[in-house]
Amino acid sequence: MDSVGIVETRYFRFAETPDEIVLESGKRLGPVTVAYETYGELDGDRSNAVLIAHALSGDAHAAGRHHPEDGHPGWWDNMIGPGKAFDTDRYFVVCSNFVGGCKGSTGPGSINPATGRPYGLDFPMITVSDMVKVQKALIDHLGIERLLSVAGGSLGGMQALEWSLAYPESVGSVIPIASTSRLSARAIAFNEVGRNAITSDPNWKGGDYYGGSAPARGLAVARMVGHITYLSDEGMGMKFGRRLQDKEAYGYDFSTDFAVESYLKYQGDKFVERFDANSYLYITKAMDYFDIEGRYGSLVGAFSRIRAKFLVVSFSTDWLFPSYQSKEIVKALMANDRDVSYCEIRSLYGHDAFLLETEQQTKLISSFLNNV
Amino acid sequence: MDSVGIVETRYFRFAETPDEIVLESGKRLGPVTVAYETYGELDGDRSNAVLIAHALSGDAHAAGRHHPEDGHPGWWDNMIGPGKAFDTDRYFVVCSNFVGGCKGSTGPGSINPATGRPYGLDFPMITVSDMVKVQKALIDHLGIERLLSVAGGSLGGMQALEWSLAYPESVGSVIPIASTSRLSARAIAFNEVGRNAITSDPNWKGGDYYGGSAPARGLAVARMVGHITYLSDEGMGMKFGRRLQDKEAYGYDFSTDFAVESYLKYQGDKFVERFDANSYLYITKAMDYFDIEGRYGSLVGAFSRIRAKFLVVSFSTDWLFPSYQSKEIVKALMANDRDVSYCEIRSLYGHDAFLLETEQQTKLISSFLNNV
Numbered sequence: 001m002d003s004v005g006i007v008e009t010r011y012f013r014f015a016e017t018p019d020e021i022v023l024e025s026g027k028r029l030g031p032v033t034v035a036y037e038t039y040g041e042l043d044g045d046r047s048n049a050v051l052i053a054h055a056l057s058g059d060a061h062a063a064g065r066h067h068p069e070d071g072h073p074g075w076w077d078n079m080i081g082p083g084k085a086f087d088t089d090r091y092f093v094v095c096s097n098f099v100g101g102c103k104g105s106t107g108p109g110s111i112n113p114a115t116g117r118p119y120g121l122d123f124p125m126i127t128v129s130d131m132v133k134v135q136k137a138l139i140d141h142l143g144i145e146r147l148l149s150v151a152g153g154s155l156g157g158m159q160a161l162e163w164s165l166a167y168p169e170s171v172g173s174v175i176p177i178a179s180t181s182r183l184s185a186r187a188i189a190f191n192e193v194g195r196n197a198i199t200s201d202p203n204w205k206g207g208d209y210y211g212g213s214a215p216a217r218g219l220a221v222a223r224m225v226g227h228i229t230y231l232s233d234e235g236m237g238m239k240f241g242r243r244l245q246d247k248e249a250y251g252y253d254f255s256t257d258f259a260v261e262s263y264l265k266y267q268g269d270k271f272v273e274r275f276d277a278n279s280y281l282y283i284t285k286a287m288d289y290f291d292i293e294g295r296y297g298s299l300v301g302a303f304s305r306i307r308a309k310f311l312v313v314s315f316s317t318d319w320l321f322p323s324y325q326s327k328e329i330v331k332a333l334m335a336n337d338r339d340v341s342y343c344e345i346r347s348l349y350g351h352d353a354f355l356l357e358t359e360q361q362t363k364l365i366s367s368f369l370n371n372v
Numbered sequence: 373m374d375s376v377g378i379v380e381t382r383y384f385r386f387a388e389t390p391d392e393i394v395l396e397s398g399k400r401l402g403p404v405t406v407a408y409e410t411y412g413e414l415d416g417d418r419s420n421a422v423l424i425a426h427a428l429s430g431d432a433h434a435a436g437r438h439h440p441e442d443g444h445p446g447w448w449d450n451m452i453g454p455g456k457a458f459d460t461d462r463y464f465v466v467c468s469n470f471v472g473g474c475k476g477s478t479g480p481g482s483i484n485p486a487t488g489r490p491y492g493l494d495f496p497m498i499t500v501s502d503m504v505k506v507q508k509a510l511i512d513h514l515g516i517e518r519l520l521s522v523a524g525g526s527l528g529g530m531q532a533l534e535w536s537l538a539y540p541e542s543v544g545s546v547i548p549i550a551s552t553s554r555l556s557a558r559a560i561a562f563n564e565v566g567r568n569a570i571t572s573d574p575n576w577k578g579g580d581y582y583g584g585s586a587p588a589r590g591l592a593v594a595r596m597v598g599h600i601t602y603l604s605d606e607g608m609g610m611k612f613g614r615r616l617q618d619k620e621a622y623g624y625d626f627s628t629d630f631a632v633e634s635y636l637k638y639q640g641d642k643f644v645e646r647f648d649a650n651s652y653l654y655i656t657k658a659m660d661y662f663d664i665e666g667r668y669g670s671l672v673g674a675f676s677r678i679r680a681k682f683l684v685v686s687f688s689t690d691w692l693f694p695s696y697q698s699k700e701i702v703k704a705l706m707a708n709d710r711d712v713s714y715c716e717i718r719s720l721y722g723h724d725a726f727l728l729e730t731e732q733q734t735k736l737i738s739s740f741l742n743n744v
Contacts, residue, residue, distance in 0.1 A: 025624035125624040185608035185632040186600060192633040193596045195626070196640070200589035202574055217572035224565045225597060228558060233691070236557040242663060250661055252397035252497040254567070254653065257660065260557040261564040268568075281626065288630065289622055291614060319691070322605070 007064035027124035035104025036096035040088030052095040053152030053159035059103035062095035085365040100126035102276035121207035151175035153354030180325035182291040191284040194222030220268030232317030232350030299332035310340040315353040379436035399496035407476025408468035412460030425524030425531035431475035434467035457737040472498035474648035493579035523547035525726030552697035553664040563656040566594030592640030604689035604722030671704035682712040687725035
């Protein structure tokens, strides 16, 4: 299947009167810049737009390449393109970096207009609702009144759910994948470990490290923990098992013995090159705070307001956002007599499966979008 | 049920000729001090001795109190005492801190006789086999030729398994609880995260921090990660859920919001007061290295040498040492036509269940020991 080809990240500077938006916390933020990309063409009646929401470490670059030699296509390039799940021959696909991020949209590493220096921890707390509010402004800016669909995996799925609740008239369908209406205590706990690893790094300096050394060791440890939660026990057993890394026998020292150690260290080190530790703090808090039941009293009550059709997808070995959480969403939708399809895909890839299980997701999503 | 009452930790200085033992790695260590406690009385023919092996953060103090006002009874006080699972009216129970530990036995925080300073990373790598070798010397010292049983949970269960393989004539029965013949890739990965958290702490200084500030932040993060793996998703949901800690609404800042965060931080902070970070490094490596299949070619082949009766216990929600690992041990024993009982206890406590599921473990162990 083809790629969308060469794409470009664009920037939209979004601000309410005079120059700020009001966040869920009550605090104000502005101006807000939104980095976004689009793939495919918006049709004449502006009815074919699909918004893709990314997960913790994602960005606006969901498909294609930034230049012909670009070795890193967008993070969901296997799913977005001509003939793919999100078929750019048919749909106008939009993906933006969420507010609080570090990939072109306003976040804690952006310049605080009040001080002329990076916000750091002066950046206000962001919620999933705030992310969606900013996306709505972008969609308005693009002249789209109603989205054909909003889709995303993990935290992206939370944003998709939030769209259906915050703007029920503006979204025709929702595809939350490997997602949840609220994090479990265990998932919050893992986020807290990651945050502690970062804030324990002396380079973190209360978040005021811009221009100096970043808290790379702490962020790497946070990423290592995260990566374990994205994989499954079975998958790690298959991929690594107890295989040694570049040695025939135990080293009996603290150098790397096992391939799985080497993999995690590599993932940790790679991540610090491309991600801002403060954004990691803010985004994980946004995940922790998301709680549809908590906000609306119950899932069933919350979903009484929605109009969208739903395709809910979960993965058999995802233990971070387990299938039981997707099933709770499905049940609450059914209790409201809403139009919902659900599929648990058997996969060894754990939570990461939403990035990897191309074939089965493509079948489900193509057919679902066909019928919206 | 009664307690064993007031107990005392004793010390045995153990050394081979001239003053060292040869470790599995080929390195030498000596002299070796072993901290141990005993409960109950050794009978006339010295046939009623039960060795208890502790887990990562345990110590020799398995039962009773060190003084009348002692608020902290031994770590398995619910299981060891008059009328308890390990009935001190009938059995002579021995528990020792393993070599490499930091609770009285020789470990990386002990004085290196070659330098007069704490070993730090000059301490040689320790394996489960080394731990058991030192325990054997203690048992010899106590005049016990054959143990009625060796029991332990988690890493303690690994030591019990190792006893059955290393000294088949010296052990009548083995009770590995919530244990495994080898760690999964995922369990190794979690250990590696903990080690990285410690070694990333600038206070760690390559292990040479004694006399200065300990790498407390790193060790706390390691313990936080560990704690999540000891609990179950269901158990954390029941115990904490999304309950807030001392607040009615989100703080929208980086102070503690959720009870589960508060719990983990408390566990992390408490741990650094009582545990040496270098011991954490060495002990987790010993766990990673333990691999019966790797050493003997196969589990079935390994267990052809054993003589002991087995009681294997696992817990339904233990995802760190999952039941499938215990079942592999049981199958390999059955393939050798060995006498093995197995029970998977239904529990919400995850891996921690071996410390908490008193009633069911007591029934199983009492009846098993009765028939040895």
